[in-house]
Amino acid sequence: MDLSKFFLSDEWGSYLSHAGQKFESIADFRDKLRKFAVQSGFHYVLSRNDSIYVNAVCVNRDVDHCGWEVLGPVASINQCFYITQFNNVHTCRAFGDTVLQAFDLIFPGNPHLYCYHHLRYNLSRKYKNKGGEIVVADVLQKFFKVAYASTEKSFYFHLKNLRDEGGAAIIDEFIREIPLEHWCRAFFKGCRYGIMANGIAESFNNWIVAERSLPPFAMLDQTRMKEMKMMSERSVESKSWTTKLTPKMEKRLKEQLDRSRVFRVIASHENVYEVRNDKYSYSVDLSTRTCSCVKWQINCFPCAHALVAIQSARLDVYDFIDPYFTAEYYRMCYSFPIAPLSNVDASCSSTEDFILPPVTKRPAGRPKSKRIASAGEKKLILCGRCNKMGHHNKKSCTEPLNILL
Structure with missing residues (x-):
């Protein structure tokens, strides 16, 4: 009987997952970070590592300007470590080549697509301490036109505008790190179905925002019931459609x-x-x-x-x-219902069989229900004073105005 090989390190790749993740201690985080890097196949350095704060970046940060980074502090109230920022996208050539080779091995013949939002964030990081938020906002707007260009001619037209706005040296270096066929619509060797980002995990997390605050078992059970209800409702709804398409x-x-x-x-x-x-x-x-x-x-x-x-x-x-x-x-997607669970035969001899949650003191303030957005995800707003797009409003605007007398 052939058995698939199983290694204890197989689960190490899931030790770090998202901003807001909690660890029992800073030592627990360091241990899981080390194992995560081993399983993921990259090296990191600690730009800060003390008793209350850890900031780890990819070893290729200075050479290839890789944007991979994880950081967080120790909460003084319970001594647990929390990830406050996590960018799990490597743009360095060494790691990128390894990922692409693995992708080609698992999905032969299928083109690999980079997430536009992560690339946008990585590009904004290259202007750290090099320009104001207005400059970065203009660069990102022009990068959007480059990434979404439908033809090669349109790509080079918008690329010229991007180089003029963001500086040819920075833009050319950034473009060299990411093959065009993996992120630009004009060069992608496959069908993208109009999708430019892979934010399905974030959408799912937002969908179960209430369930995520429950204890683990209750969270899984409530999520299961929510998915079961959704599958049923969509299956019933689709049966009433009379059109060829959705x-x-x-x-x-x-x-x-x-x-x-x-x-x-x-x-x-x-x-x-x-x-x-x-x-x-x-x-x-x-x-x-x-x-x-x-x-x-x-x-x-x-x-x-x-x-x-x-x-x-x-x-x-x-x-x-x-x-x-x-x-x-569409109907085929929801033709596999989630079966209900029954616990009528379950028995419990005493209350000692229940596992109670640990006794902890609740931190001050209202618990956060939304994930922490990365710096590259902040939405631009129109200032009513200078009429420019940015992250400021009329009250906080400091832009000089040209007043004609």
Whole structure:
């Protein structure tokens, strides 16, 4: 009988997971940090390490400006260690090559996608003590246009603006660290379905924000029941749909069809068309499901140019839409219900069988229910005084104003 190999170190990779994580002591954190690094395959250095605070960064921080970092203090009230900031994304070449090799081994033939939000955070770190928040905000806005560029020409246009705003030396060094095909829409070798970030874990944590405050067993049980209810409700709801696509995608299809009305179609040869309006022209190939705007390939959903070409050929538009957007596939996702649990046969001889929580003194203040956002995730607001985007408002604005007398 073949048994899969199991190592005690297999679980070390889960020892560090998120900001707000609690450890019994600072020594417990140091021990788990060491094992986490061993299992994850990287080295770190301690930029601060004393009896009340630990700050660990990737060993390649100074060489490759890697953004991996974890830090936190010891709470004086219970002597437990808490992670206050955790960026678990390596941008150094040594670690990046190892991760990509592992990804290619586990998922052969599938392109690897970097998270836009983590890259955005790593870029903002390169301007630490090098510019104000207004400069960083402008750089990140231009980086958004670079990452979301649909064509190679558009990419280089926005890249030039980014280099002018953020400094060619910093931007060029940052771009060299991350292959274009892993983060820019124009070069990604696969279908992204319009997704640029992998924040599903954060969305799930926000969904169970109330359950997370419960003791472990109650948290798991309440989360199970919440998921079971969601699976059931979505399964029942989807059975009432009468459309080919899900309601959300049917709405998108209608919007794209409305946009396609302004275009004219000229046939070139079999399945190839030129789609024009008063300003631009696009090449659409129905046999390869491609459009020169590249949005059909990126989203796996026909763009307005493709839809007008499909209608001109008197073909069914639904035949050119990825099956994952259909109501049938949605129903398949929720066709595996979570089975209910029964404890009617469970017995308990005495109250001594219960494990009670430890006696601890509750810290002052209201418990936090939301995760701590990283520096790169802060939302920009429009200042009513200087009319610039940033992290300040009219009351705290210190920008000089040009007043015409």
